[in-house]
Amino acid sequence: MFPLPIDEKKLLGIYHCGYHSERSYGATSYLITHPEGNILVDSPRFTEILARNIERLGGVRYMFLTHKSSSPDVSYRDDVGDHEKWSNRLKCDRILHSGDVEISTANVEIQLHGKGTWFLGTDFVLIHTPGHTEGSVCLYHKSLKVLFTGDRLARSEQSLLEIYELYNRQSVSLQLRSVRKLLDIGFLWILPGHRRRIAFRDNQEKISAV
Known part of the structure; x- marks a missing residue:
């Protein structure tokens, strides 16, 4: 049945790919359908x-591919998963x-x-957010x-936004600066690689979740 629409009314054209891989710690992959070309975000199995x-x-x-693996175990490839296949x-x-390119990529x-x-077409922006990697x-x-x-x-258990502090390859302070940069963007949805997606009613609710 996958890919499955996430929300056919509010997020038309965005799908959950399913087929989570153990090699990527069960990371979530998404498919975006768009007139300028479809985008697969990270790698499903x-x-x-x-x-x-x-x-x-x-x-x-x-x-x-949002990032490389943050694990020292080379058998795990985090969100890059089966990218070559x-x-x-x-x-x-x-x-x-380029900062995350390794032999496997x-x-x-x-x-x-x-x-x-960086920009992909007219509708997509790529934002450098170092800290995790x-x-x-x-x-x-x-x-x-x-x-x-x-x-x-x-999303934390208290419905607040949090970073993966234990799994950073770089400093926590660097990742926090990256998060602050993201808060200036007008997003109202977060579709993460791990845990549940997040929808905010407005910008004020988003800021209060930090």
């Missing part, structure tokens, strides 16, 4: 049935910040350099006000 279902929705132009199957261009088609910001990047869908955060932000 590769399966042929999911690939066929994604093709029925128009295939994928870009595979955006997906790239070969869907013939899409992968995007990853050395052949990604598009490497982001520097501090950004050196090359962590968030994707902002302007028209729907959705922020895809990878491992930068999540």
